[in-house]
Amino acid sequence: MSEVQALSNSYQNWYRFSRNPTAVIGLVIVVLCVLAAIFAPHITPYPDHVGAVVDFRNRHQPPSAAHWFGTDNVGRDIFTRVIFGFRVSLSLAFVVLIIAVPLGTLMGLLAGYFGGWTEIIIMRLTDVALALPPLIMALAVAAVLEPSLMNAMLAIASLWWTWHTRLIYSIVRQIRAQEYIEAAETLGASKVHILLREILPNCASAIAVKTSLDAGFVILIGASLSFLGLGIQPPTPDLGTMVATGASFLPDYWWESLLPGTAILFVALGFNLLGDGLRDLFDVEDVR
Amino acid sequence: MTALLSVQNLSVSFTTYGRTAEVLKAVSLDVPQGAQVALVGESGSGKSVTMKAIMGLLPQPPARIHAGKIMFDGRDLLTLPERERVALRGTAMSMVFQDPMSSLNPVWTIQDQLSTILKYADRRLGRDRDRKGRRARVLDVLTQVRMREPERVAASYPIILSGGMRQRVLIAMALLSEPRLLIADEPGTALDVTTQAQILKLLRDLVEAQGLALLMITHNLGVVRETSNTVYVMNKGEIVESGPTDRIFAAPQQQYTRDLIAAVPRLTGRVTT
Numbered sequence: 034m035s036e037v038q039a040l041s042n043s044y045q046n047w048y049r050f051s052r053n054p055t056a057v058i059g060l061v062i063v064v065l066c067v068l069a070a071i072f073a074p075h076i077t078p079y080p081d082h083v084g085a086v087v088d089f090r091n092r093h094q095p096p097s098a099a100h101w102f103g104t105d106n107v108g109r110d111i112f113t114r115v116i117f118g119f120r121v122s123l124s125l126a127f128v129v130l131i132i133a134v135p136l137g138t139l140m141g142l143l144a145g146y147f148g149g150w151t152e153i154i155i156m157r158l159t160d161v162a163l164a165l166p167p168l169i170m171a172l173a174v175a176a177v178l179e180p181s182l183m184n185a186m187l188a189i190a191s192l193w194w195t196w197h198t199r200l201i202y203s204i205v206r207q208i209r210a211q212e213y214i215e216a217a218e219t220l221g222a223s224k225v226h227i228l229l230r231e232i233l234p235n236c237a238s239a240i241a242v243k244t245s246l247d248a249g250f251v252i253l254i255g256a257s258l259s260f261l262g263l264g265i266q267p268p269t270p271d272l273g274t275m276v277a278t279g280a281s282f283l284p285d286y287w288w289e290s291l292l293p294g295t296a297i298l299f300v301a302l303g304f305n306l307l308g309d310g311l312r313d314l315f316d317v318e319d320v321r
Numbered sequence: 322m323t324a325l326l327s328v329q330n331l332s333v334s335f336t337t338y339g340r341t342a343e344v345l346k347a348v349s350l351d352v353p354q355g356a357q358v359a360l361v362g363e364s365g366s367g368k369s370v371t372m373k374a375i376m377g378l379l380p381q382p383p384a385r386i387h388a389g390k391i392m393f394d395g396r397d398l399l400t401l402p403e404r405e406r407v408a409l410r411g412t413a414m415s416m417v418f419q420d421p422m423s424s425l426n427p428v429w430t431i432q433d434q435l436s437t438i439l440k441y442a443d444r445r446l447g448r449d450r451d452r453k454g455r456r457a458r459v460l461d462v463l464t465q466v467r468m469r470e471p472e473r474v475a476a477s478y479p480i481i482l483s484g485g486m487r488q489r490v491l492i493a494m495a496l497l498s499e500p501r502l503l504i505a506d507e508p509g510t511a512l513d514v515t516t517q518a519q520i521l522k523l524l525r526d527l528v529e530a531q532g533l534a535l536l537m538i539t540h541n542l543g544v545v546r547e548t549s550n551t552v553y554v555m556n557k558g559e560i561v562e563s564g565p566t567d568r569i570f571a572a573p574q575q576q577y578t579r580d581l582i583a584a585v586p587r588l589t590g591r592v593t594t
Contacts, residue, residue: 212424213434219378219416220441221407230437234428 049314056310059245062303070119077113085268093286103288105279111289114270115296121264121271122300125186125255126248132190134244137197138236142228144198145205156202159195167192167254175263182265185258189251200243204236238315245308249301256297272297323395324351325534326375326414326502331389333370336382344370346558347389352502352534357525359537359545359566361581362555371555372506372538376416377406393502408445411438415495417505417524421487421512425479431490432475435459435497442498462493467523485516492524502534507541521547542585546570554578 050056074080078099088108096103102111144155167189174188175181208214209232217227258264259273267274272293279290333345345367352358362368373379375391377398391398393414398406410416418424426434436455443450450458456475463471466489479487488509495503505524509517525548528535537548545552546566553563554577562575573579 211426212418212420213426215378216416216418216424219376220411220438221445222441231426235426237428 046314050310053310053313055306056314059303059306059308059310062299063307066119066300066303067123069116070123073116073120077110077116079110079113082109082113083117083268083270093282093289095286096288096292102292103286105275105289106282106286111275111292114275115272115293117270118272118275118293118296119300121182121259121269122252122255122297125182125189125264126251126304128186129190129193129251130244130247132186133193133247134197134240137194138201138233138240140194141198141201142205142232142236145202146209146224146228146232152202155198159198162192162195163199165192168257171254171258172261172263175258180263180266185255185264189254193247193251196247197240197243200239201236204239205232208232208235238311242308242312242315245304245311249304249308252297252301252304324353324356324392325394326352326536327390327392328371328375329390329392331371331374331391332387333367333374333379333384334387335384344384344558345374348555348558348560350553350560350563352536354501354534355532356551357528357535357537357549359539359549359552360555361539361542361545361552363540363581366555367558368538368540368555369506372504372536375536376410376414376504411500412442412446412498413500414502414504415498415500417495417503417508418491419506419508419510421484421491424491425487427479430476430478431463431482432456432459435462435475435490435494438494439497446498458497459493462496463490465496465527466490466493468493484512485520488512488516488520489523492520492527496527496531500533502536503528504536504538506538507544508537510541517544518547524548542570542582554581 069076078101086107086109088104091100091104091108092106094100094104094108100110100112102115105111105114140155140159144152170192171185171188174184178184214227214231217231222231255264256271256273256276259271260277262274262277264273265271275293276290276297279286279288279293282289328348328350330347330349331345332343332347334341334343336342348367348371350358350360350371360368360371370379370384374386375398379386386399389399393409398409401409425431429437436452436459439450439455439458443455459475460471463474468474468486468489474482474486474490479490482490488511492508495505503524508524509520512520521544524535527533535548537544539545549566551564552566552569553560554569554575555561556577562569562573562578569578570582573582
């Protein structure tokens with residue numbers, strides 16, 4: 034209880050975070066990608082190249098000052114399309130996680146706290162869902178319905194929550210045994226209070242780490258789907274679709290698939306570094 | 322004068338895997354208003370089951386209360402509706418928890434936790450107290466447990482407090498809603514001996530100053546001597562002997578009590594093996 038106390042907790046956390054190079058690099062990458070996606074129309078050199086623009090005189094141009102990432106087979110600026118591609122990737126990750134994380138967390142809390150039949154039903158449901166690879170599920174949904182970004186998101190989200198459920202479940206099982214939970218029950222605190230105010234805050238760090246790591250994975254899966262032609266449909270720029278289209282012009286016009294591919298790597302790497310950094314910061318184990 | 326808490330002929334059994342074990346056999350004990358009573362026994366003697374039965378924390382099943390009454394303030398807790406039972410816990414009777422490490426939620430400050438408990442207690446008692454009032458009351462109880470810098474402690478997360486400080490917070494927690502009976506389950510067993518001695522002295526002083534009744538549940542005869550004027554000795558689910566603490570220590574009547582006292586390690590003489 035000396036001078037150290039005078040530093041606020043948030044400052045201490047920030048200090049520890051800022052001493053962790055991987056975390057900071059991850060955060061910078063993620064922030065850059067998000068900003069780029071938001072301000073895409075303002076920062077890209079050829080915003081109109083997002084649509085079905087055709088400029089055959091400039092097709093297959095190598096990277097240059099005018100076209101940083103070169104141009105594609107119909108003469109559109111690849112750099113512009115990559116930046117706009119972030120929009121699709123990030124919104125995919127955002128929508129999937131905004132469905133999967135709260136749902137998974139809620140299910141994990143319920144299963145872990147109540148036990149009994151609640152636990153059996155929820156946890157067996159997750160076992161079933163975990164047996165299905167998300168990519169296969171998305172393929173199946175795309176085959177039954179139509180291939181679109183919306184369907185891909187729903188397919189991934191419908192399986193993704195189970196990972197969070199498993200994680201939260203295991204944490205809740207540990208916290209349940211703590212005396213402060215028993216104390217709260219003794220004092221007649223409501224179930225909602227115990228779940229949301231006593232248990233949930235203890236899961237917050239694990240949720241943050243897991244969500245950050247997940248964002249990277251979801252983006253990769255989204256890119257894989259588009260690569261297979263099952264994600265977002267042209268002409269809307271998407272990183273996976275660009276890799277697929279460019280692949281037919283390899284190796285001569287290497288930039289057309291390699292640079293969008295690198296962009297996927299970049300954003301996924303950013304989220305993974307950030308997640309690892311948060312994990313070190315919070316010192317949580319067993320998340321992945 | 323009738324006792325504040327009076328357990329009468331309490332019998333409890335546990336049924337697991339189709340077999341039934343009698344855990345409490347007609348246990349009776351009295352805690353008069355303002356008295357300091359200790360319930361002592363070795364592990365498995367039934368003292369914790371007695372405590373849980375009083376607090377209404379026995380999971381039923383597997384536990385079953387066959388017979389007996391638990392009278393608190395003239396009412397039988399066992400026949401009280403669950404709502405009123407819950408309303409008594411943490412208000413008129415409250416508990417000092419045993420483990421200072423796991424009894425505080427690491428994600429809330431001491432102020433947050435104590436205020437929340439107070440809010441719940443107030444709600445059940447129909448008392449009206451605003452945020453500021455709660456804050457003042459929290460600082461008040463922290464001062465009562467002789468915390469040197471109550472405001473700093475209130476703003477702290479449990480992790481930065483020492484074991485002794487956390488145990489004091491737990492005592493403060495029990496005092497929050499001005500209870501009449503404190504039930505202490507081996508407080509300070511997780512602490513080192515000097516700190517534990519301080520905690521026990523604090524507990525005794527508080528109880529005496531505020532005229533509270535104290536039921537101390539322990540296996541430690543040193544704790545008994547330190548904190549009680551009446552003692553009940555428990556063995557295998559029965560009260561084997563009871564009486565004023567001084568008499569029990571000076572002239573134990575039962576062989577079991579004598580064995581228990583003889584088992585306390587002494588610092589005199591040599592260790593022989």
